[in-house]
Structure formats: C-alpha cells, structure tokens
Amino acid sequence: MNRNVKSLMMKAGFYLLVAAIVIFAVFPFYYAILTAFETGSALFDVNYLPESFSFSNYLSVFEGQPFGRNIFNSIFVSVMVVALSLLMGVTASYALARVKFAGRGLLLVTILSVSMFPQVAVLSGMFELIRAVGLYNSMFGLAISYMMLTLPFTVWILTAFMRELPRELEEAAVMDGASPWTVITRVFLPVMWPAMVTTGLLAFIMAWNEFLFALTFTLTNEQRTVPVAIALISGASQFEMPWGNIMAASVIVTVPLIVLVLIFQRRIVSGLTAGAVKG
Amino acid sequence: MSEVVLKQVKKRFGPIETIHGVDLNIRDGEFCVFVGPSGCGKSTLLRLIAGLEDISDGELSIGDEVVNDKAPKDRGVAMVFQSYALYPHMTVYENMAFGLDLAKRTKDEQRERVMAAARVLQLEELLDRKPKELSGGQRQRVAIGRAIVRKPKVFLFDEPLSNLDAGLRVQMRIELTKLHEKLKSTMIYVTHDQVEAMTMADKIVVLRAGSVEQVGTPLELYHHPQNQFVAGFIGSPKMNFVPAVVIEVSQQTVTVKLDSGKEVTLPVDGSGLDAGDRVTVGIRPEHCSLADQDTALLSGTVEVVEHLGEAGLVYVQAGGDELFVARVTGDTAIVTGSSIGIHARVEDCYLFDQNGQARRRLDVDNEPLRAQLATG
Ligand SMILES: Nc1ncnc2c1ncn2[C@@H]1O[C@H](COP(=O)(O)OP(=O)(O)O)[C@@H](O)[C@H]1O
Numbered sequence: 001m002n003r004n005v006k007s008l009m010m011k012a013g014f015y016l017l018v019a020a021i022v023i024f025a026v027f028p029f030y031y032a033i034l035t036a037f038e039t040g041s042a043l044f045d046v047n048y049l050p051e052s053f054s055f056s057n058y059l060s061v062f063e064g065q066p067f068g069r070n071i072f073n074s075i076f077v078s079v080m081v082v083a084l085s086l087l088m089g090v091t092a093s094y095a096l097a098r099v100k101f102a103g104r105g106l107l108l109v110t111i112l113s114v115s116m117f118p119q120v121a122v123l124s125g126m127f128e129l130i131r132a133v134g135l136y137n138s139m140f141g142l143a144i145s146y147m148m149l150t151l152p153f154t155v156w157i158l159t160a161f162m163r164e165l166p167r168e169l170e171e172a173a174v175m176d177g178a179s180p181w182t183v184i185t186r187v188f189l190p191v192m193w194p195a196m197v198t199t200g201l202l203a204f205i206m207a208w209n210e211f212l213f214a215l216t217f218t219l220t221n222e223q224r225t226v227p228v229a230i231a232l233i234s235g236a237s238q239f240e241m242p243w244g245n246i247m248a249a250s251v252i253v254t255v256p257l258i259v260l261v262l263i264f265q266r267r268i269v270s271g272l273t274a275g276a277v278k279g
Numbered sequence: 280m281s282e283v284v285l286k287q288v289k290k291r292f293g294p295i296e297t298i299h300g301v302d303l304n305i306r307d308g309e310f311c312v313f314v315g316p317s318g319c320g321k322s323t324l325l326r327l328i329a330g331l332e333d334i335s336d337g338e339l340s341i342g343d344e345v346v347n348d349k350a351p352k353d354r355g356v357a358m359v360f361q362s363y364a365l366y367p368h369m370t371v372y373e374n375m376a377f378g379l380d381l382a383k384r385t386k387d388e389q390r391e392r393v394m395a396a397a398r399v400l401q402l403e404e405l406l407d408r409k410p411k412e413l414s415g416g417q418r419q420r421v422a423i424g425r426a427i428v429r430k431p432k433v434f435l436f437d438e439p440l441s442n443l444d445a446g447l448r449v450q451m452r453i454e455l456t457k458l459h460e461k462l463k464s465t466m467i468y469v470t471h472d473q474v475e476a477m478t479m480a481d482k483i484v485v486l487r488a489g490s491v492e493q494v495g496t497p498l499e500l501y502h503h504p505q506n507q508f509v510a511g512f513i514g515s516p517k518m519n520f521v522p523a524v525v526i527e528v529s530q531q532t533v534t535v536k537l538d539s540g541k542e543v544t545l546p547v548d549g550s551g552l553d554a555g556d557r558v559t560v561g562i563r564p565e566h567c568s569l570a571d572q573d574t575a576l577l578s579g580t581v582e583v584v585e586h587l588g589e590a591g592l593v594y595v596q597a598g599g600d601e602l603f604v605a606r607v608t609g610d611t612a613i614v615t616g617s618s619i620g621i622h623a624r625v626e627d628c629y630l631f632d633q634n635g636q637a638r639r640r641l642d643v644d645n646e647p648l649r650a651q652l653a654t655g
C-alpha cells in the first residue's frame with residue numbers, strides 16, 4: 001500500500017474515533033433537549049432531529065412543584081459550599097503547605113482517605129449529626145454535609161498548588177511586615193486564582209448535582225434542591241412518567257453549569273497546568 | 280547607630296547544628312560580605328539576622344538592642360532575595376509601596392518614598408509595569424527599591440546578583456557600591472563569589488561549615504590568610520599548594536625543602552616549628568614567573584594553556600596531585616607538552632603548618648627583612 005493512502009486512512013480512523021467519542025458524550029444531552037421540546041405521544045417516538053417545538057414542558061415544570069424555589073435552593077447551597085470550601089481549603093492548605101508541625105503528612109493522608117468512603121457509609125452517621133445540631137431539612141445542614149465531599153479535594157489541590165509557590169515570596173512579605181493572614185489574602189490569593197477557580201468550580205458542580213444527601217436530609221418540597229426535585233417529579237397518574245417535564249427540568253439546571261464552565265474555561269485550563277511550570 | 284553584633288550565635292535544625300557559635304561585630308555603615316562555599320551556612324546566618332529563622336542559642340543585637348525575640352518587621356532590617364521574590368500580581372509601584380501600606384503610612388508618604396527610591400534606581404519609567412514585563416536587572420532593581428523605601432537600619436542581600444548574566448552582574452555590583460556610598464547604611468551581603476566579596480566589601484567574613492574562618496578587609500585576607508582554606512578561597516585562580524619539609528628554623532625565616540628537592544628560605548614566623556615538620560608552601564598563580572629549569576622552584580610538563588587575552592594560565596604537572604597553575608603574559612608562546620620551570624619570589628610565598636594554619640608572613644610589612652633577604 002502506498003504511504004499516502006496509509007496516512008490518509010490513519011487520519012480517517014482518528015477522526016472516526018473522535019466522532020464516536022463526541023457522539024457518546026453529547027448525544028444523551030442532545031436527546032434530552034429534543035425531548036424537552038416535545039409533548040404528548042411524540043415523547044415516546046424515537047427521533048433524532050427536532051420535530052416539534054413547544055415550551056409547555058418548561059412551563060409545567062414550574063407549575064407541578066416549587067421548581068423556582070428548588071433552583072434558588074441549589075444556587076444558595078452551591079454558592080455557600082464553594083465559599084466555605086475555598087475559605088477553609090485555603091487556610092488549611094496554608095498550614096499544610098507552609099507551616100511545619102508534627103503529623104502533617106499523616107493529616108494530609110487522613111484528609112484524602114475521608115473521600116474514599118462511599119457516601120452511603122456515612123449517611124446514617126451524618127444524618128444523626130445533622131439532626132443533633134438542628135439542621136435537618138435546612139439548606140445549611142446540606143451545605144455543611146457537602147463540606148465532607150468537597151474539602152478533601154479542595155485541600156489537596158490547593159496544598160499542592162501552594163507548595164509550588166516560592167518560599168521567598170512569602171518571606172519577602174514577612175519582611176514587609178505581613179501577618180500570615182495578610183500573606184494569604186494579599187499575596188497568595190491573587191497568585192492562586194487559577195487553582196481557586198478550578199477547585200471552586202469542581203465544588204460547585206459537586207454540590208449542584210449531589211443527590212443522596214439532598215434526598216435524605218430534606219423533608220419538604222420547599223427545601224429540596226434541583227436533583228431531588230427532578231427525581232420526584234410525578235405525572236398526572238402513577239402510571240405516567242412525565243418525561244417531558246423531567247427533560248425540561250434537566251436542561252434548565254444544566255445550562256448554568258455550562259455557562260459557568262464557559263466563563264471560567266480559560267482560567268480552568270491554566271489552573272490545571274499552573275504549577276507544572278514556575279510562573 | 281545600627282551596628283550588628285552576634286555573640287555565640289548558634290542554629291540547630293532539629294538535632295543538626297548548622298551554625299556553630301558565631302561571634303561577629305559589624306560596624307554602623309559597614310559593607311560586610313559573608314562569603315564561603317555553597318552550603319556553608321551563609322544564607323542561614325543572614326536569615327537569623329533577618330528574623331526569618333529563630334536563633335537557637337546566643338545573642339543578636341542590632342543598634343544596641345537585643346532582637347532575638349523580635350519579629351522581622353520590628354528589627355529595622357530589609358532583605359533582597361536571590362530570586363527577587365517580587366509580588367507577581369502587583370505593579371512596580373505597588374511592590375515598593377506594599378511594606379509602607381502594611382505599616383499604615385499615608386498615601387502621600389508612600390508616594391513620596393517610592394518616587395524617591397525610583398529616582399535613585401532609575402525606575403521612574405517602569406512604575407506601572409508588572410514584574411513579568413521587566414528584565415532581570417530591572418527586577419533586581421525593584422527588589423532593591425522595595426528594601427530602600429522602608430529606610431531600614433540594615434540591608435540584607437542574599438546572593439542578589441547570581442541570577443544575572445556576567446555583564447549585568449558587574450554593572451549592578453558597581454551600582455550597589457555607589458548605593459552604599461549614598462545611603463551609608465549598614466549592609467550585609469551574602470555571596471559565594473569571592474570576586475564580589477573582594478570588590479565590594481569593607482569587611483569580609485569567610486565561612487566554612489557553619490563557623491567563621493576569618494574576618495578582615497579584602498587585602499588582609501589576601502595577604503594574611505589565617506589558614507589554608509581562606510588562602511585557597513580568596514584569589515582567582517586558586518592558590519597552589521606544594522608539600523614541603525622544614526629544614527631549618529630561625530626567628531624570622533623558615534627554610535623548607537620542596538618535594539622537588541629545591542630548598543627555599545621563606546620570611547615567615549617560625550616559632551613552634553621544628554626541623555623535619557611537614558608543611559605546605561602556598562604560591563599564588565599571579566606571583567609566578569618563568570625561569571630556567573635548574574634555578575626554578577618547580578618544573579614540569581605543561582598540560583593545558585588557557586588564553587584569557589590580557590594573561591595566560593598555564594597548568595603544569597609538577598609532581599603534585601593537582602596541576603600547578605601559573606599566570607603568565609597574554610602573548611605567551613608556551614605550548615602544551617613543553618617543559619617549563621616556574622619561580623616565585625620568597626616574599627610572595629605563604630607557609631602553612633601541618634594543621635593548615637598559616638605562619639605569619641613577616642615580609643609584607645617588613646622592609647629591612649626584605650633588604651636582608653635580597654642581599655643573600
Ligand atoms: N530549613 C532547614 N532545615 C534543615 N536544614 C537546613 C535548613 N536550611 C538550611 N539548612 C542546612 O543548613 C546548611 C547551610 O545552608 P545555607 O545557609 O542555605 O547555605 P549557603 O547559603 O551557604 O549555601 C545546609 O547544610 C542546609 O542543608
């Protein structure tokens with residue numbers, strides 16, 4: 001076989017593979033969007049191109065349950081989780097990366113191993129805790145329990161990043177009269193933007209999509225977050241699955257994530273590579 | 280007054296002691312250079328003075344005040360780091376004003392001081408730039424400016440020029456010397472480069488393995504090194520060391536026999552030495568001259584010739600473990616493989632006892648003795 005033909009086939013094979021991966025990744029979401037615009041029996045016909053275009057699903061999502069309230073709850077919890085995670089993550093990672101104390105390595109490993117437990121394993125214990133402090137069926141209870149999921153990776157990523165910052169930078173600030181808090185807020189934070197955006201976004205996505213804790217630790221429709229609300233959307237009768245509504249709701253809640261990622265994508269990319277090369 | 284006094288200062292990292300009881304007296308306005316091979320504890324000593332490390336034992340005072348337990352910012356010191364350590368997200372102006380801002384100075388005073396420092400360091404055009412938009416030399420100047428605006432009693436420099444290329448290094452060296460003349464503050468400067476030490480210092484402190492080997496002016500160290508280590512460290516290329524045996528000792532001279540068989544009488548203090556003691560003769564490359572092989576101190580085969588332009592360096596295999604280095608004229612015709620003889624005046628030679636301690640050289644400040652030796 002001629003070398004040109006061979007390289008052409010290699011190229012074709014490569015793009016075929018890329019196409020397969022893209023379809024596999026994007027198709028479920030594409031299908032959800034299609035379905036969300038359909039009504040009646042059209043929902044159950046398999047079609048790959050838009051056929052009908054109706055907003056009725058989107059409207060009925062907000063009629064069947066307090067979906068606006070649910071979205072607000074999700075935003076509230078996620079923002080709180082991000083803020084708390086970053087605050088605690090940054091201060092903890094300063095100590096773990098910059099302050100020498102006995103048991104530092106052990107502590108880091110412990111923090112990481114917390115995230116290895118399956119969520120179900122800690123569910124009942126966490127439930128007791130949340131109830132004991134009177135935060136059952138409350139946004140704050142949810143936010144606090146999410147810390148258990150976000151802090152391990154937040155602390156790890158930020159610690160790794162902070163270790164890479166030159167020691168002399170901190171010492172220069174100390175010579176200038178900076179306290180540890182000033183070092184963190186006025187010298188490290190501005191330098192750590194990419195890492196903060198990356199971890200913050202991961203924490204946001206995690207909190208936004210979390211289901212198990214959200215289902216267990218809330219009782220009323222008014223306190224639910226979006227993932228639980230969607231799962232509990234019910235049809236007119238118990239034999240009818242309201243696919244249209246579910247799909248419309250899913251589209252609604254995915255859009256904010258996509259927007260966030262698009263806004264921050266440049267930062268994320270530099271965040272994921274920052275630290276590899278000294279900047 | 281801002282003299283810096285160290286009394287038996289020690290530093291331990293865990294169980295390992297890295298600074299072994301340093302005594303030092305740096306006068307107000309002095310330019311003091313810590314010099315020594317890498318890892319000898321220069322930076323650690325400087326960081327102890329800065330307050331970035333705690334002193335394990337001993338006493339440090341700056342301007343009549345013991346500062347062992349004071350925070351860095353309360354010691355009246357400013358430090359310039361090897362890596363510049365500029366705040367990457369701040370402009371040049373903000374970098375310099377940061378310390379003043381933390382000290383709650385008014386905006387007007389900040390501006391005034393930053394502008395004054397910028398004028399001295401020719402940074403006025405660059406005040407709005409970020410560090411990444413500056414060249415290495417400019418960054419170094421900003422780092423120095425950041426120190427100046429705080430009007431410290433003592434400036435500390437940790438190898439500030441080692442990241443610059445050779446030409447810029449010489450230029451910054453001169454600028455720093457001029458700056459010292461202008462500010463008249465006490466400055467402590469760390470370097471592993473003995474040329475920087477010789478050219479800039481009022482006082483040089485030679486360190487080895489966490490202890491002070493010798494303190495003195497550049498010329499004192501050059502002419503009267505206290506031991507073989509200092510003798511080898513100060514001067515470039517390094518001093519040659521030739522093994523010898525003591526033949527005869529008088530009050531003002533010591534006669535030794537080199538391993539080559541040649542006998543020489545050196546004008547050094549011989550007290551405590553006995554005939555038969557093993558000693559080491561030190562000869563600086565720049566004191567060597569070419570001579571007939573039968574009258575020369577040493578002779579051997581040339582292994583390498585380096586042409587520097589203004590001078591040439593000849594590396595000779597003269598029987599020792601290391602090659603003997605001689606500095607000759609730039610237009611030398613010596614070629615690799617030839618046999619040459621090397622001579623040096625006895626009053627230019629150094630003598631070290633078995634423990635590497637130098638014998639006091641009597642000649643350098645002893646005109647009558649020089650005359651006596653010259654007549655035979
Ligand atoms: N933070 C530290 N912990 C343990 N050992 C240290 C620390 N800092 C320096 N040392 C040790 O102290 C010695 C002197 O180091 P340093 O002062 O940096 O040398 P220099 O600046 O002369 O090259 C070295 O052996 C180094 O390993």
Ligand SMILES: [Mg+2]
Pocket residue numbers: 321322323438
């Ligand atoms: Mg050093």
